[in-house]
Amino acid sequence: MASSYDLLHRGVQRWVRDQGWTELRQVQDRAIRAILSGDSDILIAAATAAGKTEAAFLPLLGRAADRDAGGIAILYIAPLKALINDQARRLGGLCDDLGLPLVRWHGDAPQGPKERARRNPRGVILITPESIEAMLIRRPTDARRMFATLEAIVIDELHAFLRGPRGLHLAGLLRRIEALGTRPRRIGLSATIGDPKIAAAWLRPDAPEAVTLIEAEGGQPELRLQVRGYAERDALVGTDAIDAEGRRIDGEADALSAVADHVWRNLRESNNLLFAGSRRNVEELADRLRRRSDEVGVPNAFLPHHGNLSRELREEVEARLKDGAVPTTAVATTTLELGIDIGSVASVAQLGAPRSLAGLRQRLGRSGRRADTPAVLRIYVREPAVPVDPLDRLRLPTVRAAAAVRLLLARFVEPPERHDPALLSVAVQQILSLTVERGGIAPAALHRALFASPPLALAPADLAALLRGMADAEAGLIEQAPDGLLMLGREGERITERRDFYANFESDEEWTLVAGGRTLGTIPLANAIAIGGLIGFAGRRWRITAVDDRARVVQVTTHPAGRLPMFENGSAEPIHDRLAAEMRAVLEDDDAPRWLDATAAGFLAEGRATWRVIGASGGGLIEAGRTTHLLTWRGSAFNHLAAVLFVAAGLHAEAHDIGVAIEGVTPGELGSRLPELMKLLDIRRLSESVEGLRREKYDGFVPESLLRAAWADRHVAMLPDLQALPRTIAAAAV
């Protein structure tokens, strides 16, 4: 059998030799054969830096070089501008050799090459979903000329599009691109997270079984992991009070200080990633770690990395990691989860128990990527020193960390939700956008073009209701011409002309922080800003020297003290049913995992002892002062639904990680409300009690009745389990 190398275009072969590659990776070998042997859609699932890009592009570019037809041959779509820039660097030389133009097409990319590609489309375009959106509505004629001839659409980081508004948006864009000409094959590049069949179904919804799956084989590196427990040590925990000399007024005698000590001692001399969970934690930890280095007089090895830091500061951290000359540990949020090239790291650490296995796997995938090195994972868990609430005695952070490790070893990953809550919002945007692109469209054609199949499937009656809402006088988004054609209304014109129309997510207004002409990043506008004020940001401390209210620019200069800004959005990352269930399993088990340190093992033992008492007495209801905890051991979605039930009954209830807190009632009183609760167990009726349904960018234009019906559709499958709750209450309240 011919080697896959022999199948490649001669120019591509020459380039491969010039790289000094002695062989092609297995994923590349299989992808080359699959791509050159037909026209099927293909999903390539492999770890970051496994050579997925080359696996797709080596054969595709050879084909493109041989073809006679004009027009763009390959459209590469990525979720980040930084990835487009990375790929342009990696593929630029090869495209030059083959005489194929390679054009970066995003908001920060130069105009000249885009202009040339519009006039004489050839070769490859690397683009973001938002730039596709802009091209389709601003220059539909150019878009048709460029996209009518596509042979392949390559979607990088496909797993990032499997849930949420951006994925639905891209699904709509793909349909619109296909409507312009040929039916290009789709090639998805994905991390090895979750079920590849789900990704295949997203890639080609009408023929998922025809997608060729190419998965990297085995090669699971050895995993070394530890969960480390820390007890808070005094009552000032969580304050950010800092004195003029830059010391915390509580003297840092808290658990985070002990975590920082351990991190500083163990990670200082190698490259690592420390995921801290929130921007605030990143800043807090980076500040403490830097001060430890300052006190001893050694160079600081710990640098913050999050979405509010300027591109420049983030790229410095990424370059230090990739370069490897100076030991560097990035203290990061999720910014370093996606495939920006940062080389390999010695270990991954995480502050706080994981809430998502998908996230944990993705983070772990950054470690142990060399064949002979183990992946190393540390999880730091903090617990209250003196439990106040009975729930504290269950030691749930430690239990969740243990449950997450068990599910990690069991290879569990959360699947995406079947009904995405962003569907109606994305539908509003795509209706407006397609109306502009086509200069008017009939409702039936609209349904065929966008909404006939998943993931954007919408029943004709629901589409009609949505269109009526968009057309009503108050909304004014669309109008219907006498011949039935949909046209833009006044508000529709206004919205689609704005620059922020292209993205399907909202962005908040912010202050920009500048120090000595250098942009540090941004903080939410909600932070009070005044000259003389102190700020902790980018791992350092600053004093405000000037404020430009109109431009929203704040000048700062270094200062010994600083107070961390507010970032939080007020809701926690939801957890999945399986993780909550595994937490109970951990409590009911009696094993002694070796990967718990002594403190964490002590917390686990305490949690289990507590659960033996609570569980023995039914375990459903816990009395805590005037609050009653109903423990469901289900995930956030179910607990949210249960809270809606109690709110509908006139009670004040809030969902938490493993159940619902119902305020102002004892378990006995709750039992007496049972007949009332039973009467409410109807999903339509419950949907009337839900608040805060408008969360996505264009939800404001969706009729409320549609939003409530969609909520009911998302939750109806849980109704039988909800109906079992009153029995739990009755049993426990006796």
Place this chain on the structure above:
DNA sequence: GACCTGCTGCGGTTTG
């Protein structure tokens, strides 16, 4: 008690 992502076209100015 969370995180992340994106952006046109035009007119003016500067630079090679």
